Amino acid sequence: MTIDKNKLEFVGKLTASVSHEIKNVFASIKELSGLMEDLIEFSDESSFSHKDKIISANEKINKQVQRGNEIVKNFNSFAHMFNDNKTDVNLNNLLDVIVNISKRFASNKNIQLELKSTSEDFKFETEPLTLMQIVFHSMNLFIEKLNANEKITITLDKIEENYRICIHSSYILDNSEEEFIANTNGNIHVTDPNISIKYLDNNRVEIDLNKN
Amino acid sequence: MNKLKVLIVDDEQDLVSTLGERLEMRGIQTQVCTDGICALDIMKKNPPNVVVLDVIMPGMGGLEVLDVMNSMNIKIPVVLLTGYGSKKKGEEGIKKGAYDYLMKPMDIDELISVMKEAINSNDPQENGN
Numbered sequence: 001m002t003i004d005k006n007k008l009e010f011v012g013k014l015t016a017s018v019s020h021e022i023k024n025v026f027a028s029i030k031e032l033s034g035l036m037e038d039l040i041e042f043s044d045e046s047s048f049s050h051k052d053k054i055i056s057a058n059e060k061i062n063k064q065v066q067r068g069n070e071i072v073k074n075f076n077s078f079a080h081m082f083n084d085n086k087t088d089v090n091l092n093n094l095l096d097v098i099v100n101i102s103k104r105f106a107s108n109k110n111i112q113l114e115l116k117s118t119s120e121d122f123k124f125e126t127e128p129l130t131l132m133q134i135v136f137h138s139m140n141l142f143i144e145k146l147n148a149n150e151k152i153t154i155t156l157d158k159i160e161e162n163y164r165i166c167i168h169s170s171y172i173l174d175n176s177e178e179e180f181i182a183n184t185n186g187n188i189h190v191t192d193p194n195i196s197i198k199y200l201d202n203n204r205v206e207i208d209l210n211k212n
Numbered sequence: 213m214n215k216l217k218v219l220i221v222d223d224e225q226d227l228v229s230t231l232g233e234r235l236e237m238r239g240i241q242t243q244v245c246t247d248g249i250c251a252l253d254i255m256k257k258n259p260p261n262v263v264v265l266d267v268i269m270p271g272m273g274g275l276e277v278l279d280v281m282n283s284m285n286i287k288i289p290v291v292l293l294t295g296y297g298s299k300k301k302g303e304e305g306i307k308k309g310a311y312d313y314l315m316k317p318m319d320i321d322e323l324i325s326v327m328k329e330a331i332n333s334n335d336p337q338e339n340g341n
Contacts, residue, residue, distance in 0.1 A: 020268070020295045024224050027317035031230040034320055038237050069317060076295070 012082025019076040081128035110148035138205040142169040221251040222266035248272030278308040289330035
């Protein structure tokens with residue numbers, strides 16, 4: 001399936017704009033919650049009959065704001081990658097976004113996604129949306145087949161001048177490499193010749209990003 | 213140090229009024245407005261020590277306000293407020309003379325601390341530090 005480039009950019013732009021607006025809503029809620037906190041802190045002890053309950057409710061509001069903010073932050077970063085042009089992609093950010101967004105799919109099946117991130121910034125010129133699709137497709141393959149309480153680990157390594165993203169499952173699947181590659185190519189139109197995908201030992205996908 | 217006077221500019225009415233109230237509770241004199249033109253008017257008539265300025269606003273955005281401040285030689289330190297996708301705009305704002313930028317939703321203690329740093333960086337003697 002190919003998507004019209006202009007439509008993709010249009011969806012990305014709208015999504016980014018909506019997530020920006022939601023962020024403003026969270027910012028306002030956070031300030032209002034902060035004001036409630038201040039009113040209790042700066043007031044006479046006896047003026048609030050349910051002080052502890054108000055503090056506890058306010059802490060829960062803050063926790064939910066934080067949670068919502070993280071979701072929208074990832075969603076906004078995701079929306080900014082809605083283009084199929086080659087660009088300098090921060091691989092750490094890309095993995096962070098796609099792994100966090102996919103956590104919901106994994107947690108529905110009680111599967112854990114673990115991203116072992118690096119502190120170093122790794123950058124690679126590619127089509128961000130295509131790379132995200134490959135990572136998602138690989139994780140999803142394991143998510144669909146694994147049993148509850150299994151784990152998928154995602155790592156990013158620098159190998160000489162190139163990079164490798166590895167998606168490793170704690171459970172051995174029965175797909176062959178041919179099946180996996182055929183399925184990937186059928187679902188994702190990988191046009192970047194610098195990206196190569198390997199499916200190894202029935203429990204590991206290696207996505208090699210080669211700098212020419 | 214004289215009483216800190218801050219101007220908060222953001223098109224989110226609830227955000228500026230609540231933030232203003234919280235800063236006032238901490239002894240900071242606060243003026244608020246919801247657009248760039250009104251902000252420039254306040255800067256001319258009743259200049260604050262520091263401006264907290266949202267980057268994205270309808271009409272005149274924070275970066276355009278900075279441009280006008282530069283062209284009119286208004287030397288008030290500015291702390292920008294940005295969203296997740298606007299990090300680049302925050303950096304652009306620093307190039308235009310803003311002291312720093314904070315991502316929304318921000319923490320009030322961090323905001324106060326950056327506001328004070330901005331004032332001190334602008335004129336350490338005037339602020340007694």
